[in-house]
Amino acid sequence: MKAAKHPHRFAVPTAFLVMLTVCLACPRAAAQAPTQTKDRPVALKGARLIDGTGRPPIENSVLVIEGSQIVAAGKAGAVSIPKDAAVQDVTGKTIMPALINLHGHLGLSNNGADSAAGHYTEENVAKQLNKYLSYGVATVASFGQDEDLVFSIRADQRAGKIGGSRLFTAGRGFLEYTGKSNPTDHRYRPQNLEEARADVRELAAHHPDYLKMWVDDGLGHGTKIKPEIYRAIIDEAHKQHIRVFAHEYYLADAKALLAAGLDGFAHSIRDQAVDNELIMAMKSRGVFLIPTLVRDETLFAYADNVKWIDDPFFQSGLEPGALTIIRSPQTVGKFRQDPDIAKYRAGLEMAKKNLKALSDAGVKIAFGTDSGIPTRFPGYLEHRELQLMVEAGLTPMQAIVAATGTNAEILGGTKQFGTLQAGRAAEFILLDANPLDDIRNTEKLSAVWQAGKPVHSVSAGSTSTRASRQ
Template identity: 40%
Template sequence: MLIDGTGGPPISNSVVIVAGTRIRAIGNRANMPIPAGVEKINGAGKFLVPGLIDLHVHLGTRAGAEYKNVEYTRQRVEENLNTYLYFGVTAVRSMGTDRQAAFDVRKAERDGQLLTARLFTAGRGFTAPRGHPSQEVGDVVIQTDSPEEARRQVDSLATQQVDAIKIWVDDLGGKAPKIKATVIDAILDQARKYNIPVTAHIYSLADTEHLVQAGAAGFLQDTENIDPVFIARLRDLRLVFAPTLVRQELGWLYAEHPQMLDEPDVARTVNAGSIDAARQAARSNHVTQAERQDFERAMRNTRKLAAGGVLIGVGSDGGSRLDFPGLMTHREIELLVEAGFSPMDAIVAATRNGALALRKGDEIGTVEPGRLADLILVSANPLEDVRNLRKIDRLMLNGEWVERTALKVK
């Protein structure tokens, strides 16, 4: 059965023909002629879906108990990308903590020298001096309160041909400085000159409204309670919102679901030290009522946004503290279903909507003629249980079969 990522009805007895890197044709087994000499894969009893897309990751770390800049190497970036690919995530957008290694890997991947998940990078993101997340990552992020300096930095990022620009607009509840509105406006104005989309990590509704008015193209994380008028504005602008629900759930995820850390795919892709750190976090779990309420509000907001026609994407914040690449992409998809999405809508969020956010909707994200052949064949029906997306039987990237167990992931 084909689930093509468009949200349309699944196609039984389907045939998908791949030629080179692209999908050539799609049809039904009863009336689709099969070219002579092609390799045939029997997908009987299996389910074909597009490769998944994660719009919010941070590369170059072990996702352990704390962020360590010293870990950021080209090897680690490649290992992280391979981990995403292992989990069927064929494209990721790395949001604001990248250095030169990411650009080197992106070039190798796009030149066909490296078979790994497609990489879209924002380079170094913007925050206020001493603002979030500089407490963790230091001068990896651009810390400025000068509109003129912000414009110069956008010029520099444009020279690097970044795929997006990231702004952190969050004072952590008054615990950290927040980037000035004048700096935000300068970043958005300068980015517009290069046609670079700007995506913001936000919390407050007032900041979100300001960013919408100033021309931001997408949002990560969650905001305060939202109203129907604001939802309609986001819908009409066709912005993609990636709520990153799993980041909030991580406060108690391993305590309430300790079996996750025993899964074979975790042992295969996560180093022992990070698994131990997650177990320790579970044992010392202290979650406040306010944190639970924030999570429930985020789930409600996501449900409201989707019901109002806003495009929802999938972003896991993978690579952050105890946020394991790939595994948490799947958990984010599952949380969308827990928030009220149908499995089909959650799959669309993780495929087509991700491609739209990347401005690559005509290249990836759906199984349609002319699209790049990024495909996952799973052994159980994800429309019955979206967790079946983890049951990967075969994986194709750019028209090539990927041997998952051969990927260097740690």
């Protein structure tokens, strides 16, 4: 069995892994597989419960779990606790759904900071999926820089052979023809309409969860994919019943993409303020936007030595050597000398303003980080993104709903995961303080549960193995 064979960074007993992987919470397995273990039901009582739907929190709640599933969630007294349940008093904690990162990348780095080639291996992808999970990110949607190997990794995970964060993938994304290319870049670069359609059909044979394409000129340094090419990509993808999500930067491109039938934006619009035309077009078709504010912040964070680099919760989850790399004079110098650094700062400020405007207008706001690119660390950046969304003017509840209920809906998982209701995966985090009071309290991570069991989690100050048999 693969999970046991691979060197596992965390000292989790093999027996535990075997048990965990039996009912790994992939949507189909979780929904259909009969409960394989005859464990007693578990009831967590006394916590504040944020269920991910946007409903007000339930103080003094009861959450009842059987196997990998939630069977009841509600106010103490209104939920009956099975007689044979193992009751855990978690008074003072807050329980909320595990986070869902709708824009991540996998297998592009060995330790999170380096960017050497040849890292796209099953072992490396699995390691990163475990990293996400240890920070309470139990689902990650990989966005277009995978190799075809990802489809067998996804199949292995859905068969219960690989653990970690639940994986969705676009497979290989679509890019302009004349951009920078290197041998480790496996993205499609169709030269003409026929190639574009043929490439989409080839991708479709792998059953990607959605399609990702880039529509950007890298602040003028590259060549943008031509509108007739992206229109063919969208049209052919829709014929294959695949939704198309785009990396975009400019407002004008966003409008043209909407007119072409795009289904979701992978980033904020950063060149100018959004307007009513865009808002109306997005709302009329339920098109979402993933702000990825932290992506823009990481373009200058290391140059500025921002405060969160010292955050124990950030450092606790780093692989050996990663901190040395991001603090090295070479890395800091590279970021400081980037001629576009002022544009990155301005881009983040514009992104924040636009996020607030879109949210206030009722546009669907999703949640994602663009983590997994070297120096954009999986796991920690998801917590930082919540903070930036609140800095932009969203309430903590709005940011949490984007990262849980809304993202689950976008991934087609509403009935399986993302909210803490009967019939959903028992997949949540326990916090030592209330994130609705201060969103930074999601960093006060006390435990991560997946498939009805606590798993290894990162905590500020040290990594600790909190996994234990019930």
